[in-house]
Amino acid sequence: MASLAPHNHDHRKLAGAPLVTAARATMLAAGEQWTDMRAAVFDVLAGLDHPASAYAITDAVSKALGRRIAANSIYRILDLFVAANVALRVESANAYLVNAHPECLHDCLFLVCDGCGKATHVDDEAISKQIRATAAAAGFRAERPVIEVRGRCAACCA
Amino acid sequence: MASLAPHNHDHRKLAGAPLVTAARATMLAAGEQWTDMRAAVFDVLAGLDHPASAYAITDAVSKALGRRIAANSIYRILDLFVAANVALRVESANAYLVNAHPECLHDCLFLVCDGCGKATHVDDEAISKQIRATAAAAGFRAERPVIEVRGRCAACCA
């Protein structure tokens, strides 16, 4: 275990079982349950290599469970996940993504490729601070910055 | 805050007739027509004090023209407007807004109030440059930054 300084931003990404464990712990800490259904949704999210729509996730969960799940139920769970910071939403793509380090909370920036659809999650405190400062200067109370860059990733620029 | 752009970024906001004239000129310069329909949509946009959904705009245009316009037609025109930079889209709100200075092109930042729904349009080259630099550092070609801050405006904080 790396040391947990006040917040050293050692952002190694979790994956596999440790990620599930961390997500579960985060949910429990938020006073939310970790049900079979939620675990199934999380597994699907964690298995994606790019953000997916709620309906795509619904299809994948349905397939995984062998029975039809209503989109409705998936939305409820995704909303909880986002609120608890174990999942993230890409506003400009109406899509959801697992949060590979659910234990630290900060504004995040997505580089969203219009070629392959993949999103790279970047944390940059300098940008975040600057945006929040700009908002504050305008007398605006920033609650949820949405910072996304549409464009082309290195692989898709070719 | 060095101002090295080709133009001086004197961002006085246009309104009323001069704004329409500027928008029209911008569209023509982009090789697009300025039809009665487009003028009607633009008038509605220019009369809004906060971003509105395509359907709300459809209703307003329909009312202004005294006949029912299909949402479809409005979407087409809004898309053109956004492409030509005479209108802007707030991704996190699925809403459209007139661009009060259509003649200069830059990334923009919206402060979107969850209380009153108003959006403040801020231009900040420092943030824009930093975001683009971050993207470039990741080998990502930034084409369209989406920078929006959800929160509460000064009036709604009270």
Added chain:
DNA sequence: CGCGCAATGTTATACTATATCAGGGAGCCA
């Protein structure tokens, strides 16, 4: 005139998101 082209109309449909109420299981307490 006849043709092509762009804009708009018309209709249908896909996609995204939420509301509402019913059912069912776990824990709690008399």
Added chain:
DNA sequence: TGGCTCCCTGATATAGTATAACATTGCGCG
């Protein structure tokens, strides 16, 4: 145990956002 509440999920309906596909109109031009 029985009954109770609370939360999660199911089921259904509907609202809201966006695009597809083809028809029609009107205008400029040879």
